[in-house]
Amino acid sequence: MKSSPVTALWRLTLAAGLVCGIGLLPWLARTDPALTVLKARSADRDPTPEVLAGVRGQLGLDQGPLPLLGRWLAGLPRGDAGRSWVSGTAVAPEVLRALGVSLLLMAVALAVAVLTAALVCARTLRTGHRGPRAGTGSAVLAALPEFLTASVLATVVGVQLGWLPALGWYGPRWTVLPALALGLPAGAVLGRLLDDLLPGAFAEPWARAAAARGLPHRRIARQALRRCLPALLPNAGLFVVGLTGGAVTVEQVYDIPGLGRTTLQAALAQDLPVLQAGTLALLLLAAATTAAAHLAARLLTGPAPRDGALSTLHRPAPPARSALPLALAAVLAAVVALGVPRDPLALDTTTRLQPPSAQHPFGTDALGRDLLARIAHGALDTLLLACLLGVAALVTGVLLGLVPRLSAPLADTVNAVPPVLVALLVTAVTGGDGATPALAVAVVAWAPLAAHTSALLRQERATLHLTATRALGAGRWWLLTRELLPAVLPSVTRHALLRLPGTALALASLGFLGLGAQPPSPEWGLLLAENQPYAERAPWAVLAPAAVLALLGALAVGAAGGVRVPRLRARERTVPARELATTP
Numbered sequence: 001m002k003s004s005p006v007t008a009l010w011r012l013t014l015a016a017g018l019v020c021g022i023g024l025l026p027w028l029a030r031t032d033p034a035l036t037v038l039k040a041r042s043a044d045r046d047p048t049p050e051v052l053a054g055v056r057g058q059l060g061l062d063q064g065p066l067p068l069l070g071r072w073l074a075g076l077p078r079g080d081a082g083r084s085w086v087s088g089t090a091v092a093p094e095v096l097r098a099l100g101v102s103l104l105l106m107a108v109a110l111a112v113a114v115l116t117a118a119l120v121c122a123r124t125l126r127t128g129h130r131g132p133r134a135g136t137g138s139a140v141l142a143a144l145p146e147f148l149t150a151s152v153l154a155t156v157v158g159v160q161l162g163w164l165p166a167l168g169w170y171g172p173r174w175t176v177l178p179a180l181a182l183g184l185p186a187g188a189v190l191g192r193l194l195d196d197l198l199p200g201a202f203a204e205p206w207a208r209a210a211a212a213r214g215l216p217h218r219r220i221a222r223q224a225l226r227r228c229l230p231a232l233l234p235n236a237g238l239f240v241v242g243l244t245g246g247a248v249t250v251e252q253v254y255d256i257p258g259l260g261r262t263t264l265q266a267a268l269a270q271d272l273p274v275l276q277a278g279t280l281a282l283l284l285l286a287a288a289t290t291a292a293a294h295l296a297a298r299l300l301t302g303p304a305p306r307d308g309a310l311s312t313l314h315r316p317a318p319p320a321r322s323a324l325p326l327a328l329a330a331v332l333a334a335v336v337a338l339g340v341p342r343d344p345l346a347l348d349t350t351t352r353l354q355p356p357s358a359q360h361p362f363g364t365d366a367l368g369r370d371l372l373a374r375i376a377h378g379a380l381d382t383l384l385l386a387c388l389l390g391v392a393a394l395v396t397g398v399l400l401g402l403v404p405r406l407s408a409p410l411a412d413t414v415n416a417v418p419p420v421l422v423a424l425l426v427t428a429v430t431g432g433d434g435a436t437p438a439l440a441v442a443v444v445a446w447a448p449l450a451a452h453t454s455a456l457l458r459q460e461r462a463t464l465h466l467t468a469t470r471a472l473g474a475g476r477w478w479l480l481t482r483e484l485l486p487a488v489l490p491s492v493t494r495h496a497l498l499r500l501p502g503t504a505l506a507l508a509s510l511g512f513l514g515l516g517a518q519p520p521s522p523e524w525g526l527l528l529a530e531n532q533p534y535a536e537r538a539p540w541a542v543l544a545p546a547a548v549l550a551l552l553g554a555l556a557v558g559a560a561g562g563v564r565v566p567r568l569r570a571r572e573r574t575v576p577a578r579e580l581a582t583t584p
Contacts (some may be wrong), residue, residue, distance in 0.1 A: 011409035040269035083275035108179035116187025128202035150181035237293035339376020374522035395443035401453025
């Protein structure tokens, strides 16, 4: 998609609206920013009216939000982002330092993600087709919560084995464990998306002709990889920005002074200059990453999209015959069925942190509550909500993907905002309730699906068969409903299914950070947050909900494997005369 002045203006308007909206955050939330800032400065100081009046006068809060916002915007051309309301230091150097930390962490995590994606696709690259159980391991990996992976790596590799440092940020060795926690799930998702496209590339005429001529398979695989990457680059760009600003939980676990953690702390303290500057840095990074992704896609495809010289990557495939999805669904249903009759709130302090037994198959937590009961009751809410959000994200992503000039800047802007900050903004607007996590996830969940839809449609519109059909006079609606959507919907639907565990993880992450469900709710994120301090003493308290999340990931990949391009009958692929366009 080529940039245009209208697209650039739309992108600028969205960025300005977001930054200005953040400047109004305390007034939208109807809270006293002076009180919040005072608590952040000194929690022990008594908030007397005189003290609060002094804070308001120092920060200029009595003037209202618009003069404050105007002064902050006026300083940006000079490189002045104001001073922190909490520490009093200059904001620009602080945000730049945090951005440098996040960029280094993102670079190492991206290297881990690329290596992980290569391992996921290794069999397909080597043979040209996927196995019947391809992706189960990657699904389990993608479904593991980042904060849980980070905690396990820090405890086992950092503390118990002492191989790598587990806390702080003092050099390259401190990047390894957090980069693994971030890069492994991201690489598993990217690898599955790439693995979904590779068989179509190996089935194209050029690949079959090259194999018939005896060209080495390695060269064919390299060209097949190059053929598939343009459809994946927009999502890779979203991952880059997401790894930079969305690594809040990992930065919290490892005490890393990155941009995600900086914006979270600023949002909680209502330190608006830092929060606005951090968000602006993420938006600029998103714009630069998007431009680089589009440039790389154009360089890889060359003039083929313009000339309509591509062949489709989406081909009919036989239905999956593996019984693994049914087995995984049966296991998940059995866990829910066995746990629902139990009381998830029953306390028994005499059985605290008991290991799995016949009476408590998953063990008990720190208050003696049955973990099987809490996981089962939490599944009813978490799974149902994740499925509803997944369907909504799929529909929204496909519809917005049809209009990339509108959706691409919107997706970049939405993706640049960490989900935690979205949750805080939603809380400010709605007042905060049980629906806050769902609304926050719904705001951002559609963006990768819209980017994927746009990328696939851009390539599908440039295929030879579509060029020929268009030359015969087929109208836009006929092409959209009979050719384009049937070609791209299966891939996007598989992508949505792959992100189902990620949706549950996003809800869990908000619960882990205290922005989701509150005790004594059995929501999965809250379960992980409550039991994480006891991971060394009672590992089953953390492993049980994590295993169910991994089971959900494997089930999602198994279900995604059953989504196929429909086999259109010959008469359906013939353009009816009454549907031919009347204009050339």
